[in-house]
Amino acid sequence: xxxxxxxxxxxxxxxxxxxxxxxxxxxxxxxxxxxxxxxxxxxxxxxxxxxxxxxxxxxxxxxxxxxxxxxxxxxxxxxxxxxxxxxxxxxxxxxxxxxxxxxxxxxxxxxxxxxxxxxxxxxxxxxxxxxxxxxxxxxxxxxxxxxxxxxxxxxxxxxxxxxxxxxxxxxxxxxxxxxxxxxxxxxxxxxxxxxxxxxxxxxxxxxxxxxxxxxxxxxxxxxxxxxxxxxxxxxxx
Numbered sequence: 001x002x003x004x005x006x007x008x009x010x011x012x013x014x015x016x017x018x019x020x021x022x023x024x025x026x027x028x029x030x031x032x033x034x035x036x037x038x039x040x041x042x043x044x045x046x047x048x049x050x051x052x053x054x055x056x057x058x059x060x061x062x063x064x065x066x067x068x069x070x071x072x073x074x075x076x077x078x079x080x081x082x083x084x085x086x087x088x089x090x091x092x093x094x095x096x097x098x099x100x101x102x103x104x105x106x107x108x109x110x111x112x113x114x115x116x117x118x119x120x121x122x123x124x125x126x127x128x129x130x131x132x133x134x135x136x137x138x139x140x141x142x143x144x145x146x147x148x149x150x151x152x153x154x155x156x157x158x159x160x161x162x163x164x165x166x167x168x169x170x171x172x173x174x175x176x177x178x179x180x181x182x183x184x185x186x187x188x189x190x191x192x193x194x195x196x197x198x199x200x201x202x203x204x205x206x207x208x209x210x211x212x213x214x215x216x217x218x219x220x221x222x223x224x225x226x227x228x229x230x231x232x233x234x235x236x237x
Contacts, residue, residue, distance in 0.1 A: 009218060011217065014067035015213075016228060016231070023204040026200070027115070028041055029043055030201075031065070033065065035067070035226060060183035061182065065217060065228065067217065068179045072171070073219060076138060082218075085138055092130060092232075098210070098211060099121075102117045102208065103117075103206060104117065104204065105118045115178065116176070147163060214231075214234070
């Protein structure tokens with residue numbers, strides 16, 4: 001059992017479909033790992049996708065688990081505990097009613113593929129913004145080295161301001177819902193894989209997305225796989 005309050009830990013607040021939802025099974029199998037149990041899964045690849053090719057494509061999202069980020073990974077501030085996060089998550093969940101977001105689609109974001117929303121969702125944006133603000137009191141500020149690393153990226157002025165204030169560029173009005181299916185890939189590899197993923201995820205992309213819970217994920221030490229620790233359900237009405 002890892003120390004949940006250790007100084008090498010990181011936490012994140014994610015949206016992750018309920019384990020009973022077909023989307024959860026589809027996404028976890030494609031990534032090859034169940035973030036709730038830690039079990040490795042057979043991705044059931046077609047003949048035209050080589051296993052090594054799939055391993056490279058999914059290496060990064062597999063470690064983070066199938067999810068959409070609401071509050072990016074952070075280390076605990078001094079005197080903050082995992083129990084504080086749990087309590088805060090329960091309080092946040094009381095403020096939000098479960099809702100249905102627009103159906104998903106396979107999208108290209110930069111050089112990676114992800115499930116994105118087919119239309120914008122004010123409710124999802126509100127939930128993400130609340131998570132960023134609510135949990136920032138428990139976030140240990142980024143180190144100078146971490147800030148320098150993030151500021152080296154090609155960012156807008158607003159995104160740079162958010163790195164300095166929130167530790168991450170894509171929050172609040174720059175946040176965009178996505179559930180990563182690949183890491184960064186060569187541009188020529190994206191179209192054929194995108195076409196395959198459209199077919200693979202077609203059965204879960206035709207209906208509205210139920211958003212009924214928020215989750216705490218935990219990274220016990222650097223480069224460890226993120227594990228789903230707690231799920232709290234939003235209000236039903």
